[in-house]
Amino acid sequence: MEFLVDNQASTKRFKHFYASDLRGIGQLVTQAAISTTRIAEGVHQSVWRTMGVPGGSTPDRTRGLTGFVYKNIYKITELLGNGIDKVLENKQPWLESFDEGKKETLERISVLSALNGVMGDRLVEQDNQFAIPMSIYYQQEPLSLDDLHAGQIPQATSKVLLMIHGLCMNDRLWQGEHDGVEVDHGLQLSASLGYTPVYLRYNTGLHTSQNGRQLSDLLEQLVKNWPTPIEELSIVAHSMGGLVARSAVYYGQEQAMTWPDTLKNLVFLGTPHHGAPLERIGNKLGIILSKTPYTAPFNLLSNLRSSGITDLRYGNVIDQDWQGVDRFHNKPDGRIGVPLPQGIECFAIAATTATQRSVLAERLIGDGLVPLNSALGYHSVDEHHLMFAEPSQKIFYEMNHNQLLSDPQVTQQLELWLANNVKSEDTK
Incomplete structure (x- = not known):
């Protein structure tokens, strides 16, 4: 009996794992081994440096016999990794045959989403299969935007609502619970507002602007190929998703695309328009680690932060905000001001775990990740200050960042804003 229970538990765990994952896992293991060796070599050289022994080709590399040993470790690791990768690449179609009929589980996509949030840029650079491609989903199935038809979306209306998640998250997390009741802002707005x-x-x-450009291209396809002419497109974006949405609108308008003309409403939920303190703390930690020879090698761990994460230091939106600079350096806010798009109704929802507004909540604590001032677009520099109309702002108290995804109060506020905007459009 105990064997059967253990076997069932093992089977349950493996349902989240695909046979075709082996190649991606192999690549990650190889990179982890190389990174760990680099840290070890860095510590080794730090010790030598205190004894007056010079470094190798770079200050963090060893030389002589020690350097020779490390070089061979790197070569052997890469040789083995590349060899295994080549074998698995040839076997990939065979491995994929074992995955046929498997349904994607929430646990699986949650792990992959977290992995992409932390190192998604590296996954793309290494052509790792775990890199998540940008896709638009309907009823938990990806849409083929080149071949959209009524069969794919039998209940397609002329009003489309796009929900955009935040860092390390995924589309499934919009389906949540509040006090035991299922909550999905999208489905509720579908039922109440069509x-x-x-x-x-x-x-x-990936960088916010890279995702923004991709999203702009996808929305152009969506609007062009939607089964019925789109009269209204609205976007509800959580956290980083709001920066991606702003970036998409910026590039869509810059390139004179047609989809921004259909965009009527843009709602931000806890979006760090001017960055998040946690990333700034992470940046300062990396700088502190790099100050001493013994801790400098461990700065490699700090520098594993993805481009998407470092974009959250100040709230980067466009390419110029990050191009040409070392994203790990401690530099002042050098963003180019990107105002809220004209002709589009923009709304901001902010949350705070506090019971009332305070300097601490506005500038630091906020919803636990994003301060109130950042979520509401407030900035002391006019170029960066986002002009949300007073009726288009809402603060929820005793609510954290992730609760914005599934709290009925948020749903009600969305309904109020979007319904009123529909009425105002009808009276024009």
């Missing part, structure tokens, strides 16, 4: 909700899934480890 929207067809679709959900974005993307690699949150």
Whole structure:
């Protein structure tokens, strides 16, 4: 009996694992081994340096016999890793045959989403299969935007609502619970206001502007190929998703695309328009680690942070915000001001775990990740200050960052804003 229980538990664990994952796992193991060796060599050289022994080709590399040993470790690791990768690449179609009929589990996509958030840029650089491609989902199935038809979306309406998740998250997390009751802002707005909700899934480890450009291209396809002419597109974006949405609108308008003309409403939920303190703390920690020879090698761990994460230091939106600079350096806010798009109704929801507003809540604590001032677009520099109208702002108290995804109060506020905007459009 005990064997059967253990066997069932093992089977349950493996349902989240695909046979075709072996190649991606192999690549990650190889990179982890190389990174660990680099840290070890860095510590080794730090010790030598205190004894007056010079370094190798770079200050963190060893030389002589020690350097020779480390070089061979790197070569052997890469040789073995590349060899295994080549074998698995040839076997990939065979491995994929074992995965046929497997349904994607929430646990699996949650792990992959977290992995992409932390190192998604590296996954793309290494052509790792775990890199999440940007896709738009309807009823938990990806849409083929090149071949959209009524069969794919039998209940397609002329009003489309796009839901965009935040860092390390995914489209499934919009389906949550509050006090034991299932909550999905998209489905509720579909029932009350007639929207067809679709959900974005993307690699949150890429630069915000890279995702913004991709999203703009996808929305152009969506609007062009939607089964019925789209009269209204609305976007509800959580956290980083709001920066991606702003970036998409910026590039869509810059390139004179047609989809921004259909965008009527843009709602931000806890979006760090001016960055998040946690990333700034992470940046300062990396700088502190790099100050002493013994801790400097461990700064490699700090520098594993993805491009998406470092974009959250100040709230980067466009390419110029990050191009040409070392994203790990401690530099002042050098963003180019990107105002809220004209002709589009923009709304901001902020949350705080506090019971009332305070300087601490506004500038630091906020919802646990994003301060109130950042979520509401407040900034002391006019170029960066986002002009949300007073009726278009809402603060929820005793609520944290992730609760914005599934709290009925948020749903009600969305209904109020979007319903009123529909009425105002009808009276024009």
